[in-house]
Amino acid sequence: MNVNWQTLRAEFPALSGWTYLNTATFGQLPRCAVEAVRRHFERRDRFACTDFLDWFGDADGMRDVVAQLIGCRASDVAFIQNASSGLSLLLGGLEWKPGDQVVTLEHEFPNHYYFPQLLRYRQVEFIETCWDRFYDVITPRTRVVAISTVNYTTGFRAPVAEIARFLRERGVLFYLDGTQSVGALEFSCDAVQPDMFAVNGYKWLLSPNGAGFMYVSPELRERLQPNIIGWRSHKEWRHPENLHEGMPEFSPDAEKYEGGMLSFAPLYGMAASMKLMLEIGPRRIEQRVQEIAEAARETLRSAGARLLCDAAPHFDAPLIAAQFPGLDASRLARDLRASGVVVSARHGYLRVSPHFYNDETDLDRFARGLKAACGPA
Numbered sequence: 001m002n003v004n005w006q007t008l009r010a011e012f013p014a015l016s017g018w019t020y021l022n023t024a025t026f027g028q029l030p031r032c033a034v035e036a037v038r039r040h041f042e043r044r045d046r047f048a049c050t051d052f053l054d055w056f057g058d059a060d061g062m063r064d065v066v067a068q069l070i071g072c073r074a075s076d077v078a079f080i081q082n083a084s085s086g087l088s089l090l091l092g093g094l095e096w097k098p099g100d101q102v103v104t105l106e107h108e109f110p111n112h113y114y115f116p117q118l119l120r121y122r123q124v125e126f127i128e129t130c131w132d133r134f135y136d137v138i139t140p141r142t143r144v145v146a147i148s149t150v151n152y153t154t155g156f157r158a159p160v161a162e163i164a165r166f167l168r169e170r171g172v173l174f175y176l177d178g179t180q181s182v183g184a185l186e187f188s189c190d191a192v193q194p195d196m197f198a199v200n201g202y203k204w205l206l207s208p209n210g211a212g213f214m215y216v217s218p219e220l221r222e223r224l225q226p227n228i229i230g231w232r233s234h235k236e237w238r239h240p241e242n243l244h245e246g247m248p249e250f251s252p253d254a255e256k257y258e259g260g261m262l263s264f265a266p267l268y269g270m271a272a273s274m275k276l277m278l279e280i281g282p283r284r285i286e287q288r289v290q291e292i293a294e295a296a297r298e299t300l301r302s303a304g305a306r307l308l309c310d311a312a313p314h315f316d317a318p319l320i321a322a323q324f325p326g327l328d329a330s331r332l333a334r335d336l337r338a339s340g341v342v343v344s345a346r347h348g349y350l351r352v353s354p355h356f357y358n359d360e361t362d363l364d365r366f367a368r369g370l371k372a373a374c375g376p377a
Contacts, residue, residue: 003280005288005359011276012357019341019365021296024152024180024319024353027206029269036272037208037265053238055264062271063255066213069274069282070178070197071188076215078254079262083177084111086198086214087146089257090175091115093224094143098123101142106130107153107347109177112146131156131314135166144173149187150180153346154308155319157181161192168193173220179203179212183273184289184318184355186282195220204355205277207270210263216254226250230260285356292354293318295363300352303370308349321349324374335373341366 009015011030020028043051063074080086091102092115102116106128116126129137138145145167150157160176167174176194178187183204189197197215201207216224231237233256234248250256277285297307297320305322309315324332329345336343343366344351354362 003284003288005356008280009357009359015357017340019362019369021352021354021358021362021366022342022344023184023204023355024351025203025344027183027203027355028357029208030206030273030276032272032276033207033269036268040265040268053240056238056262058271059262059264059267062267062274065271065274065278068278070182070199070215071190072215075253076189076217078214078216078257079267080198080212080214080258081210081263082212083179083198083200083214084115085212086196087111087175087177088115089214089227090173090196090220090224091119091144091146092227094173096122096124096143099125099141101125101127101139103127103129103134103137103142103145105134105147105151105156105158107151107156108146109148109152111177112148116146131158134163138167138170138172140170142170142172144175146175146177148177148180149182149185150317150319152180152319153349153351154321155315155317155351156308157314157317159314160194164192164194180319181317183277184286186286189215189217193217201266201270201273205270206273206355208266211266211270214254214257216257218252221252221254221256226257226259228257228259232258232260280356288356289318289354290316292356292358292363293320295360296320296352296354296366299363299367299370300350303367303374305350318354320352321346322352323349327374332370332373336366336369339365339369339372341369 012028014020014028063077066077067074096119102124104112127137147158149160164174173195175196177198179200182199183206195217200212202209226233231243234244235251236244300307300322305324308321329348329350332350333343333345
Protein backbone atom coordinates (compact mmCIF):
# COMPACT_ATOMS: atom_id res chain seq x y z
CA MET A 1 0.00 0.00 0.00
CA ASN A 2 1.34 3.43 -0.99
CA VAL A 3 0.51 5.64 1.97
CA ASN A 4 -0.62 9.21 1.48
CA TRP A 5 -0.19 10.39 5.06
CA GLN A 6 -2.13 13.61 4.47
CA THR A 7 -5.11 11.73 3.09
CA LEU A 8 -4.90 9.33 6.00
CA ARG A 9 -4.77 12.21 8.46
CA ALA A 10 -8.16 13.36 7.17
CA GLU A 11 -9.64 10.14 8.58
CA PHE A 12 -9.23 11.60 12.10
CA PRO A 13 -11.77 14.43 12.54
CA ALA A 14 -10.41 15.65 15.88
CA LEU A 15 -7.16 16.69 14.18
CA SER A 16 -8.95 19.45 12.26
CA GLY A 17 -9.30 21.42 15.48
CA TRP A 18 -6.34 20.34 17.60
CA THR A 19 -2.62 19.80 17.40
CA TYR A 20 -2.78 16.45 19.13
CA LEU A 21 0.48 15.01 20.52
CA ASN A 22 -1.00 12.96 23.35
CA THR A 23 -1.67 9.46 22.07
CA ALA A 24 -0.16 8.00 25.26
CA THR A 25 -3.33 9.26 26.98
CA PHE A 26 -5.92 8.68 24.26
CA GLY A 27 -5.59 7.74 20.62
CA GLN A 28 -7.86 9.50 18.16
CA LEU A 29 -10.56 7.42 16.46
CA PRO A 30 -10.46 7.02 12.69
CA ARG A 31 -13.71 7.34 10.80
CA CYS A 32 -13.61 3.62 9.95
CA ALA A 33 -13.77 2.70 13.66
CA VAL A 34 -16.74 5.01 14.29
CA GLU A 35 -18.47 3.60 11.20
CA ALA A 36 -17.90 0.02 12.38
CA VAL A 37 -19.56 0.81 15.71
CA ARG A 38 -22.46 2.53 13.92
CA ARG A 39 -22.97 -0.49 11.65
CA HIS A 40 -23.14 -2.78 14.66
CA PHE A 41 -25.94 -0.77 16.27
CA GLU A 42 -27.75 -0.48 12.95
CA ARG A 43 -27.52 -4.26 12.59
CA ARG A 44 -28.97 -4.73 16.08
CA ASP A 45 -32.01 -2.71 15.04
CA ARG A 46 -32.37 -4.43 11.69
CA PHE A 47 -32.29 -7.97 13.10
CA ALA A 48 -33.50 -7.25 16.65
CA CYS A 49 -30.37 -9.08 17.89
CA THR A 50 -31.70 -12.41 16.55
CA ASP A 51 -28.31 -12.95 14.90
CA PHE A 52 -26.27 -12.50 18.09
CA LEU A 53 -24.41 -15.78 17.62
CA ASP A 54 -23.08 -14.39 14.35
CA TRP A 55 -21.43 -11.62 16.36
CA PHE A 56 -19.27 -14.26 18.00
CA GLY A 57 -18.32 -15.49 14.54
CA ASP A 58 -17.19 -11.94 13.83
CA ALA A 59 -15.21 -12.02 17.09
CA ASP A 60 -13.40 -15.12 15.85
CA GLY A 61 -12.42 -13.13 12.79
CA MET A 62 -11.20 -10.34 15.07
CA ARG A 63 -8.96 -12.84 16.84
CA ASP A 64 -7.34 -13.54 13.48
CA VAL A 65 -6.72 -9.81 13.05
CA VAL A 66 -5.14 -9.55 16.51
CA ALA A 67 -3.01 -12.61 15.77
CA GLN A 68 -1.69 -11.02 12.57
CA LEU A 69 -0.87 -7.80 14.41
CA ILE A 70 1.01 -9.30 17.38
CA GLY A 71 2.43 -12.50 15.88
CA CYS A 72 0.54 -15.35 17.52
CA ARG A 73 -2.34 -17.74 16.80
CA ALA A 74 -6.00 -16.79 17.04
CA SER A 75 -6.50 -19.48 19.67
CA ASP A 76 -4.07 -17.58 21.93
CA VAL A 77 -6.27 -14.44 22.03
CA ALA A 78 -8.96 -13.50 24.56
CA PHE A 79 -10.83 -10.21 24.58
CA ILE A 80 -10.76 -8.05 27.71
CA GLN A 81 -12.01 -4.57 28.57
CA ASN A 82 -8.68 -3.32 29.93
CA ALA A 83 -5.15 -4.52 30.55
CA SER A 84 -5.59 -4.68 34.32
CA SER A 85 -8.06 -7.53 33.76
CA GLY A 86 -5.25 -9.63 32.32
CA LEU A 87 -2.84 -8.96 35.17
CA SER A 88 -5.57 -9.58 37.73
CA LEU A 89 -6.42 -12.88 36.08
CA LEU A 90 -2.79 -13.96 36.28
CA LEU A 91 -1.99 -12.84 39.82
CA GLY A 92 -5.38 -13.90 41.15
CA GLY A 93 -5.14 -17.34 39.56
CA LEU A 94 -1.76 -18.49 40.82
CA GLU A 95 -1.22 -20.53 43.98
CA TRP A 96 1.09 -18.41 46.12
CA LYS A 97 3.44 -19.56 48.84
CA PRO A 98 4.93 -17.42 51.63
CA GLY A 99 8.14 -15.85 50.37
CA ASP A 100 7.16 -15.80 46.70
CA GLN A 101 8.13 -12.62 44.87
CA VAL A 102 6.57 -10.35 42.24
CA VAL A 103 8.99 -7.97 40.51
CA THR A 104 8.37 -4.81 38.51
CA LEU A 105 10.43 -1.87 37.31
CA GLU A 106 10.39 1.53 38.98
CA HIS A 107 7.87 4.15 37.86
CA GLU A 108 5.59 1.50 36.38
CA PHE A 109 1.88 2.00 35.73
CA PRO A 110 -0.20 1.61 38.94
CA ASN A 111 -1.62 -1.74 37.75
CA HIS A 112 1.77 -3.26 38.45
CA TYR A 113 1.78 -1.99 42.04
CA TYR A 114 -1.75 -2.44 43.33
CA PHE A 115 -2.48 -6.15 42.94
CA PRO A 116 1.05 -7.33 43.89
CA GLN A 117 0.88 -5.30 47.10
CA LEU A 118 -2.51 -6.77 47.93
CA LEU A 119 -0.81 -10.17 47.94
CA ARG A 120 0.97 -9.25 51.16
CA TYR A 121 -1.75 -11.04 53.07
CA ARG A 122 -0.40 -14.22 51.48
CA GLN A 123 3.11 -13.19 52.51
CA VAL A 124 4.13 -12.50 48.92
CA GLU A 125 6.99 -10.01 48.56
CA PHE A 126 6.66 -7.17 46.07
CA ILE A 127 9.90 -5.77 44.62
CA GLU A 128 10.25 -2.57 42.62
CA THR A 129 13.66 -2.10 41.05
CA CYS A 130 15.57 0.22 38.74
CA TRP A 131 16.61 -1.21 35.40
CA ASP A 132 20.31 -1.33 36.36
CA ARG A 133 19.54 -3.82 39.15
CA PHE A 134 16.77 -5.77 37.43
CA TYR A 135 18.66 -9.00 36.76
CA ASP A 136 20.21 -8.94 40.24
CA VAL A 137 16.86 -8.98 42.05
CA ILE A 138 15.56 -12.09 40.26
CA THR A 139 15.92 -15.03 42.67
CA PRO A 140 14.65 -18.61 42.89
CA ARG A 141 11.68 -17.16 44.81
CA THR A 142 10.62 -14.87 41.95
CA ARG A 143 7.34 -16.15 40.50
CA VAL A 144 6.21 -13.30 38.24
CA VAL A 145 7.76 -10.28 36.54
CA ALA A 146 5.19 -7.70 35.40
CA ILE A 147 6.32 -4.74 33.28
CA SER A 148 5.26 -2.63 30.29
CA THR A 149 6.76 -2.61 26.82
CA VAL A 150 7.03 1.19 27.18
CA ASN A 151 6.87 3.04 30.50
CA TYR A 152 3.92 5.42 30.62
CA THR A 153 5.85 8.19 32.40
CA THR A 154 9.40 8.05 31.09
CA GLY A 155 9.16 6.27 27.75
CA PHE A 156 11.63 3.60 28.91
CA ARG A 157 11.50 0.76 26.38
CA ALA A 158 12.65 -2.42 28.06
CA PRO A 159 14.56 -5.02 26.00
CA VAL A 160 11.69 -7.46 26.35
CA ALA A 161 13.07 -10.29 24.19
CA GLU A 162 16.24 -10.35 26.29
CA ILE A 163 14.22 -10.26 29.52
CA ALA A 164 11.92 -13.03 28.32
CA ARG A 165 14.83 -15.37 27.56
CA PHE A 166 16.38 -14.69 30.96
CA LEU A 167 13.12 -15.38 32.82
CA ARG A 168 12.23 -18.43 30.74
CA GLU A 169 15.54 -20.07 31.66
CA ARG A 170 14.65 -19.61 35.34
CA GLY A 171 11.01 -20.65 35.16
CA VAL A 172 9.69 -17.16 36.00
CA LEU A 173 6.37 -16.08 34.52
CA PHE A 174 6.57 -12.96 32.36
CA TYR A 175 3.58 -10.62 32.15
CA LEU A 176 3.89 -7.83 29.62
CA ASP A 177 1.58 -4.85 29.13
CA GLY A 178 1.72 -3.59 25.55
CA THR A 179 -0.80 -0.77 25.90
CA GLN A 180 1.83 1.96 25.40
CA SER A 181 3.33 0.52 22.23
CA VAL A 182 1.07 -1.79 20.20
CA GLY A 183 -0.26 0.16 17.26
CA ALA A 184 2.89 2.26 17.00
CA LEU A 185 5.76 -0.23 17.42
CA GLU A 186 5.97 -3.73 15.99
CA PHE A 187 5.65 -6.65 18.38
CA SER A 188 5.68 -10.43 17.97
CA CYS A 189 4.56 -12.81 20.70
CA ASP A 190 6.13 -15.67 18.75
CA ALA A 191 9.49 -13.90 18.88
CA VAL A 192 9.38 -12.59 22.47
CA GLN A 193 7.36 -15.43 24.06
CA PRO A 194 5.82 -13.72 27.09
CA ASP A 195 3.48 -15.84 29.17
CA MET A 196 0.78 -13.18 29.03
CA PHE A 197 0.61 -10.04 26.90
CA ALA A 198 -2.24 -7.61 27.58
CA VAL A 199 -3.20 -4.57 25.52
CA ASN A 200 -5.81 -1.88 26.08
CA GLY A 201 -6.79 -0.55 22.67
CA TYR A 202 -7.78 3.03 23.41
CA LYS A 203 -4.29 4.49 23.11
CA TRP A 204 -1.97 3.60 20.23
CA LEU A 205 -4.46 1.15 18.72
CA LEU A 206 -6.88 4.05 18.19
CA SER A 207 -9.87 2.14 19.54
CA PRO A 208 -12.96 2.92 21.62
CA ASN A 209 -12.75 2.53 25.39
CA GLY A 210 -13.60 -0.95 26.58
CA ALA A 211 -11.81 -2.81 23.79
CA GLY A 212 -8.67 -4.78 24.54
CA PHE A 213 -7.15 -8.22 24.28
CA MET A 214 -4.65 -10.52 25.87
CA TYR A 215 -2.37 -13.19 24.55
CA VAL A 216 -2.12 -16.21 26.86
CA SER A 217 0.54 -18.75 25.96
CA PRO A 218 -0.53 -22.38 25.49
CA GLU A 219 1.71 -23.41 28.40
CA LEU A 220 0.15 -20.91 30.77
CA ARG A 221 -3.37 -21.88 29.68
CA GLU A 222 -2.71 -25.42 30.88
CA ARG A 223 -2.14 -24.22 34.47
CA LEU A 224 -4.12 -20.97 34.80
CA GLN A 225 -7.80 -21.49 35.52
CA PRO A 226 -10.34 -18.81 34.55
CA ASN A 227 -11.59 -16.65 37.41
CA ILE A 228 -14.53 -15.17 35.52
CA ILE A 229 -17.02 -17.99 35.07
CA GLY A 230 -20.15 -17.51 32.98
CA TRP A 231 -22.39 -19.03 30.37
CA ARG A 232 -19.56 -19.17 27.82
CA SER A 233 -17.22 -21.05 30.15
CA HIS A 234 -18.35 -24.46 28.96
CA LYS A 235 -16.73 -25.41 25.68
CA GLU A 236 -20.08 -26.03 23.95
CA TRP A 237 -21.58 -22.62 24.74
CA ARG A 238 -22.54 -22.04 21.09
CA HIS A 239 -25.71 -24.08 21.59
CA PRO A 240 -27.95 -21.68 23.56
CA GLU A 241 -31.04 -23.84 23.01
CA ASN A 242 -29.57 -26.41 25.38
CA LEU A 243 -26.86 -24.85 27.53
CA HIS A 244 -24.82 -27.20 29.67
CA GLU A 245 -25.89 -27.20 33.34
CA GLY A 246 -23.13 -29.20 35.01
CA MET A 247 -19.47 -28.60 35.77
CA PRO A 248 -18.03 -26.54 32.90
CA GLU A 249 -15.44 -28.13 30.66
CA PHE A 250 -13.16 -25.36 29.52
CA SER A 251 -11.96 -24.89 25.98
CA PRO A 252 -8.19 -25.21 25.54
CA ASP A 253 -8.25 -21.83 23.76
CA ALA A 254 -7.74 -18.45 25.41
CA GLU A 255 -11.41 -17.53 24.92
CA LYS A 256 -12.15 -19.58 28.04
CA TYR A 257 -11.07 -16.53 30.06
CA GLU A 258 -13.86 -14.34 28.64
CA GLY A 259 -16.68 -15.95 30.63
CA GLY A 260 -19.74 -14.16 29.28
CA MET A 261 -20.98 -11.63 26.75
CA LEU A 262 -18.44 -9.47 24.94
CA SER A 263 -18.47 -5.68 24.52
CA PHE A 264 -19.13 -5.95 20.82
CA ALA A 265 -19.50 -2.28 19.88
CA PRO A 266 -15.97 -1.24 20.97
CA LEU A 267 -14.55 -4.51 19.64
CA TYR A 268 -15.91 -3.78 16.16
CA GLY A 269 -14.28 -0.36 16.40
CA MET A 270 -10.95 -1.82 17.49
CA ALA A 271 -11.02 -4.40 14.71
CA ALA A 272 -11.57 -1.65 12.12
CA SER A 273 -8.57 0.31 13.44
CA MET A 274 -6.39 -2.81 13.46
CA LYS A 275 -7.38 -3.66 9.89
CA LEU A 276 -6.41 -0.14 8.85
CA MET A 277 -3.02 -0.60 10.50
CA LEU A 278 -2.46 -3.96 8.87
CA GLU A 279 -3.34 -2.43 5.51
CA ILE A 280 -0.78 0.34 6.04
CA GLY A 281 1.74 -2.13 7.44
CA PRO A 282 3.07 -2.25 11.04
CA ARG A 283 6.66 -1.75 9.90
CA ARG A 284 5.75 1.29 7.84
CA ILE A 285 3.77 2.69 10.77
CA GLU A 286 6.69 2.24 13.17
CA GLN A 287 9.04 3.99 10.77
CA ARG A 288 6.61 6.89 10.38
CA VAL A 289 5.97 7.19 14.11
CA GLN A 290 9.66 7.16 14.95
CA GLU A 291 10.38 9.83 12.33
CA ILE A 292 7.73 12.11 13.80
CA ALA A 293 8.94 11.33 17.33
CA GLU A 294 12.52 12.27 16.46
CA ALA A 295 11.32 15.55 14.99
CA ALA A 296 9.40 16.17 18.22
CA ARG A 297 12.58 15.50 20.21
CA GLU A 298 14.43 18.09 18.15
CA THR A 299 11.64 20.58 18.78
CA LEU A 300 11.90 19.96 22.52
CA ARG A 301 15.69 20.25 22.52
CA SER A 302 15.51 23.52 20.62
CA ALA A 303 13.15 24.85 23.29
CA GLY A 304 15.65 24.00 26.06
CA ALA A 305 14.26 20.67 27.25
CA ARG A 306 16.30 17.91 28.85
CA LEU A 307 15.29 14.53 27.44
CA LEU A 308 15.72 11.18 29.15
CA CYS A 309 16.58 9.64 25.79
CA ASP A 310 19.70 11.85 25.64
CA ALA A 311 20.98 10.60 28.99
CA ALA A 312 20.50 6.81 28.87
CA PRO A 313 19.73 3.93 26.49
CA HIS A 314 16.31 2.27 26.04
CA PHE A 315 14.33 5.51 25.68
CA ASP A 316 13.75 5.18 21.94
CA ALA A 317 9.94 5.03 22.08
CA PRO A 318 7.54 7.61 20.60
CA LEU A 319 6.53 8.46 24.17
CA ILE A 320 8.95 11.28 25.00
CA ALA A 321 9.63 12.55 28.53
CA ALA A 322 11.02 16.09 28.76
CA GLN A 323 11.99 18.39 31.62
CA PHE A 324 12.34 22.16 31.39
CA PRO A 325 14.60 23.43 34.20
CA GLY A 326 12.78 25.92 36.37
CA LEU A 327 9.41 25.31 34.70
CA ASP A 328 6.46 23.26 35.94
CA ALA A 329 5.43 20.54 33.47
CA SER A 330 1.77 20.68 34.47
CA ARG A 331 1.63 24.41 33.84
CA LEU A 332 3.34 23.98 30.47
CA ALA A 333 0.78 21.35 29.47
CA ARG A 334 -2.07 23.67 30.47
CA ASP A 335 -0.61 26.61 28.58
CA LEU A 336 -0.09 24.51 25.48
CA ARG A 337 -3.65 23.22 25.60
CA ALA A 338 -4.90 26.80 25.80
CA SER A 339 -3.16 27.37 22.47
CA GLY A 340 -4.70 24.23 20.94
CA VAL A 341 -1.72 21.92 21.45
CA VAL A 342 -2.44 18.78 23.48
CA VAL A 343 0.34 17.06 25.43
CA SER A 344 0.33 15.83 29.04
CA ALA A 345 2.33 15.98 32.27
CA ARG A 346 3.33 12.94 34.30
CA HIS A 347 5.41 13.03 37.50
CA GLY A 348 7.23 16.23 36.60
CA TYR A 349 7.81 15.39 32.93
CA LEU A 350 6.16 16.97 29.92
CA ARG A 351 5.02 13.91 27.97
CA VAL A 352 4.80 14.19 24.19
CA SER A 353 3.47 11.22 22.22
CA PRO A 354 2.89 11.59 18.46
CA HIS A 355 1.38 8.93 16.20
CA PHE A 356 1.41 8.33 12.46
CA TYR A 357 -1.43 10.82 11.99
CA ASN A 358 0.78 13.73 13.08
CA ASP A 359 2.80 15.79 10.62
CA GLU A 360 5.11 18.78 10.22
CA THR A 361 2.30 21.30 10.70
CA ASP A 362 1.70 19.83 14.16
CA LEU A 363 5.37 20.15 15.04
CA ASP A 364 5.49 23.74 13.82
CA ARG A 365 2.50 24.68 15.97
CA PHE A 366 4.01 22.76 18.88
CA ALA A 367 7.25 24.73 18.53
CA ARG A 368 5.39 28.04 18.55
CA GLY A 369 3.31 26.97 21.55
CA LEU A 370 6.43 25.91 23.46
CA LYS A 371 8.14 29.20 22.74
CA ALA A 372 5.15 31.13 24.07
CA ALA A 373 4.70 28.88 27.11
CA CYS A 374 8.37 28.83 28.11
CA GLY A 375 8.80 32.58 27.81
CA PRO A 376 12.00 34.40 26.79
CA ALA A 377 15.10 32.23 26.58
